[in-house]
Amino acid sequence: xxxxxxxxxxxxxxxxxxxxxxxxxxxxxxxxxxxxxxxxxxxxxxxxxxxxxxxxxxxxxxxxxxxxxxxxxxxxxxxxxxxxxxxxxxxxxxxxxxxxxxxxxxxxxxxxxxxxxxxxxxxxxxxxxxxxxxxxxxxxxxxxxxxxxxxxxxxxxxxxxxxxxxxxxxxxxxxxxxxxxxxxxxxxxxxxxxxxxxxxxxxxxxxxxxxxxxxxxxxxxxxxxxxxxxxxxxxxxxxxxxxxxxxxxxxxxxxxxxxxxxxxxxxxxxxxxxxxxxxxxxxxxxxxxxxxxxxxxxxxxxxxxxxxxxxxxxxxxxxxxxxxxxxxxxxxxxxxxxxxxxxxxxxxxxxxxxxxxxxxxxxxxxxxxxxxxxxxxxxxxxxxxxxxxxxxxxxxx
Amino acid sequence: xxxxxxxxxxxxxxxxxxxxxxxxxxxxxxxxxxxxxxxxxxxxxxxxxxxxxxxxxxxxxxxxxxxxxxxxxxxxxxxxxxxxxxxxxxxxxxxxxxxxxxxxxxxxxxxxxxxxxxxxxxxxxxxxxxxxxxxxxxxxxxxxxxxx
Numbered sequence: 001x002x003x004x005x006x007x008x009x010x011x012x013x014x015x016x017x018x019x020x021x022x023x024x025x026x027x028x029x030x031x032x033x034x035x036x037x038x039x040x041x042x043x044x045x046x047x048x049x050x051x052x053x054x055x056x057x058x059x060x061x062x063x064x065x066x067x068x069x070x071x072x073x074x075x076x077x078x079x080x081x082x083x084x085x086x087x088x089x090x091x092x093x094x095x096x097x098x099x100x101x102x103x104x105x106x107x108x109x110x111x112x113x114x115x116x117x118x119x120x121x122x123x124x125x126x127x128x129x130x131x132x133x134x135x136x137x138x139x140x141x142x143x144x145x146x147x148x149x150x151x152x153x154x155x156x157x158x159x160x161x162x163x164x165x166x167x168x169x170x171x172x173x174x175x176x177x178x179x180x181x182x183x184x185x186x187x188x189x190x191x192x193x194x195x196x197x198x199x200x201x202x203x204x205x206x207x208x209x210x211x212x213x214x215x216x217x218x219x220x221x222x223x224x225x226x227x228x229x230x231x232x233x234x235x236x237x238x239x240x241x242x243x244x245x246x247x248x249x250x251x252x253x254x255x256x257x258x259x260x261x262x263x264x265x266x267x268x269x270x271x272x273x274x275x276x277x278x279x280x281x282x283x284x285x286x287x288x289x290x291x292x293x294x295x296x297x298x299x300x301x302x303x304x305x306x307x308x309x310x311x312x313x314x315x316x317x318x319x320x321x322x323x324x325x326x327x328x329x330x331x332x333x334x335x336x337x338x339x340x341x342x343x344x345x346x347x348x349x350x351x352x353x354x355x356x357x358x359x360x361x362x363x364x365x366x367x368x369x370x371x372x373x374x375x376x377x378x379x380x381x382x383x384x385x386x387x388x389x390x391x392x393x394x395x396x397x
Numbered sequence: 398x399x400x401x402x403x404x405x406x407x408x409x410x411x412x413x414x415x416x417x418x419x420x421x422x423x424x425x426x427x428x429x430x431x432x433x434x435x436x437x438x439x440x441x442x443x444x445x446x447x448x449x450x451x452x453x454x455x456x457x458x459x460x461x462x463x464x465x466x467x468x469x470x471x472x473x474x475x476x477x478x479x480x481x482x483x484x485x486x487x488x489x490x491x492x493x494x495x496x497x498x499x500x501x502x503x504x505x506x507x508x509x510x511x512x513x514x515x516x517x518x519x520x521x522x523x524x525x526x527x528x529x530x531x532x533x534x535x536x537x538x539x540x541x542x543x544x545x
Contacts, residue, residue, distance in 0.1 A: 121471035128404055133473060134433075138403055138525065138535060139500055140470035141487060148464035149489050156462070156514035200464045201509045247442050248429075252461075252489050252498050261430040262496035264441055 004283065006099045007226035007234035008395065009219045010038025011358040014112070016183035016214035016345045023053050023060065026215035027112030028070045030351075038219035039229070040106060045219070047077040047104035049094050051087035051111030051350035054123070063350065067110045077104060085297065086242060086385030087111060088216070088353025089393060093240040095220045105225040111350035112215030119143065120211065122255075132255040132386075139257065143299070144208050146254045148200035151302035155202065158317040160305065162202050166193035167323045168301035169206050172337050175330055176344020178371040181355075183212050184344045193301075207301040212346030216355035235364045237357070239283035239394040245272040254386050273310040276390035277382055281312075284394035288312035291334055292376035293363055295356040297383030297391075298341040308336065311382060330371060338363065338371045353391050356381035364397040403525050403533045407433060409453070410534070417522045418453035419499065419536055425450060430495045454499070457519045457541065458490040461498045463512045475526040475533075484508075488538045490518055504539040517541040 012033025014026040027050070035042055048071075050063025059066045064080040077098070081090040088111045095107040119142045127133040135141040154160050173188035188206060196205040226234045248260030250267045270278060281287055288311055296307035305319030313334055314322055322328050328336040339345070339359040342352070360379040362368045382392040402410050408419050421432035424439040426447025431440065432454060439446050469482045476482065486503035503512075504523060523537030 119468070119471050122473070124472075126473075131433075134404065135500075136470060137473040137475075139487060139502060140466055140474035140476075140485065141500065142466065142468075142470050145464055145466060145487055149462040149487070152464060153462040153489075153514065198467050200466060202464075247440060248496075250496075250498070252500065258432045258499040259497050260440070261432075264424070264427040264429040265443065 002238060002285065004100065005223055005236040005238055006096050007221045007223050007231060007236055008357070008361045009040060009221050009226060009229065009231060009234060010034040010036070011361040012037055012217045013181045013355060013358055014215040015181050016212045016348060019213050021114065021213070023112040023114045023215070024066055024070050026114065026213060027063070027067050027110045027217070030112065030215035030217040031067055031071060031108060031110045034108065034217035034219045040219055042071050043074045045076050045106050045108045047079065047095065047098050047107040049079040049081065049091045049107060049109045051091040051109070051354065052080050052082040053113045053350050054082070063110065083242070083389040084385035084387060085347070085349055085352060085383050086389035086391035087350040089240060089383070089391030090242050090389070091354065092218065092220070092237065092357060092393060093242045096237060096240055099220060099222050106219065106221045108217065108219055109354060110215065110217040111352070111354045113348040113350050114213045115211035115348060117211070131257065135255045135257055142200070143254060144200040144203060146252070147208060147300035147303060148203045149252065150306065151202055151300060154302055154305065158320065160302070160320045162194070162204070163190065164305070164320040164323060165203070165207050165301035166190040168298065168304045169193050169343055171323065171329050172298065172341040172343035175338050175371055176340020178369070179340045179344065182340040182344040183210070183214070183346050203300055203302065209299050209342035210346035212348045214345065214348035214351050214355070216351045216358050218354060218357060233397070235361045235395055235397050237393060238396050239280045239392070241276050241280035241283065241390055241392040243276060243279050243390040244388045246275065271310060272390070273307065273384055276384060276392045277311045277380065279390070280380060280382070280392035280394050284396070286378055286394060290378050291380055293338055293373045293379045294334065294336045295339060295341070295359055295379070295381040296336055297352070298337060298343055299347070301343070304336065304341070307382060311380065330373070335373050338368070338373055353381065353383055353393070356383070357393050357395060360393070360395040364395055398527070398530060398532050400532045400534050403535050408536050414521055417520060418456060419520055421452055421454050422449040423452040430454070430497065432497065432499060455492045455494045457517055458492040458499070460512055460514050460516045460518060461489040461491040462514060463488045463509055465509050486512070488512070488518065490538055501536050501538045504537040507540060511540065
């Protein structure tokens with residue numbers, strides 16, 4: 001146990017899919033599931049933190065209050081956060097800070113989304129001062145276009161091929177087939193990936209994650225509350241990394257049209273993504289060699305390989321070796337995305353980082369069923385939100 | 398038809414192709430370069446902040462990476478939904494002198510099959526789209542070999 005630990009008392013989800021309902025309904029289902037899992041009465045929760053959806057209309061920006069109202073007003077402290085794909089990590093980080101500061105002993109964290117079909121698009125109107133609007137207006141640069149730039153760069157630098165990327169989809173689809181919360185629950189062959197249409201060369205439709213409806217929730221508490229509640233050995237969150245990048249950023253990132261210039265300041269030896277993980281490792285006092293499993297943000301198949309390197313599971317440029325030899329598959333040395341990952345879920349932005357921690361929780365409890373990593377003790381969940389938002393959580397048992 | 402830059406101040410407007418340049422700004426204190434232009438404050442955290450003056454970027458750079466758009470992007474990208482979608486090519490180009498990477502569409506007719514990482518390209522004036530009274534101009538990247 002360390003001073004920064006908090007307990008995960010409950011985890012819950014609404015299954016991912018395209019259900020045609022409101023994000024409020026999804027979030028409420030997930031919250032109720034997490035509360036039931038924790039055995040905590042909603043009226044006992046002292047703080048509720050919502051990860052905002054930007055597509056739910058006005059209430060989407062005030063998710064904390066929206067979920068508190070849906071569950072029945074009971075006077076808890078309310079917080080709403082938005083940090084793109086890192087929204088869930090910031091919600092967990094805010095909960096942890098409140099718990100460690102003694103402001104609340106039991107906190108409910110909820111993220112939910114009802115995503116539109118097709119490419120994510122910027123908010124409407126004529127907004128030439130918004131980089132997200134500009135990249136669409138000037139370049140037509142969709143999110144997959146950026147994923148494809150990274151993939152092509154990796155192919156040129158490391159000799160990876162689209163066949164390597166297909167293996168990531170095959171692995172994650174096999175895991176997702178075992179997960180009742182996943183949207184896509186069937187095996188995919190490398191041939192099916194290769195036969196899917198190119199979206200942004202070299203990436204094909206099955207290399208790129210879909211956008212989904214879904215929700216995830218956690219009930220978090222102080223260790224003291226957990227003990228009194230009868231949870232003697234709960235899963236613990238030991239680190240939450242929500243850092244930003246260091247100037248100059250030298251890898252082109254969504255939604256930017258150019259990198260920073262490295263003319264005046266030499267760039268850090270570590271990429272932003274790598275620094276997100278390092279911060280979490282440092283805070284938790286663990287390293288990649290301690291991990292039983294990792295959940296990473298596989299927006300594209302190629303990006304998952306980059307995360308292997310950023311998490312320190314292998315050296316720079318060695319990511320493809322890990323997928324080729326099965327190291328990151330269920331049963332391998334360090335399974336990655338045993339939940340099925342974004343490949344099997346599709347992205348429900350404010351829910352996704354919370355969903356990653358739900359998976360860590362079930363794995364560390366040993367209740368993940370057919371996709372269980374035997375004897376899991378330490379896990380990391382990592383992702384990166386648009387506009388410079390780091391997101392990594394280390395959980396232990 | 399008037400020719401209007403799709404965004405003001407990002408590239409030379411009235412010059413011919415030979416003199417075409419992307420326009421950034423440079424901090425007079427630390428010499429950091431910014432593109433898109435930063436006109437208010439230097440973003441180098443170690444810089445006390447100097448005046449930002451306009452600076453033309455290198456005309457030529459090398460391909461950092463490339464891709465294409467096989468599906469019609471959503472608005473505000475302008476395209477005619479009545480016509481068949483024609484994929485465009487997108488380049489990320491490394492400018493050695495500025496130590497930065499700048500995105501841009503390739504000149505029409507250049508496909509991913511024509512490109513390799515490390516290939517030399519140059520910035521040239523281009524047209525993004527046209528509407529009733531306006532030709533909206535932009536920058537394009539063009540392989541240097543092709544220009545000869």
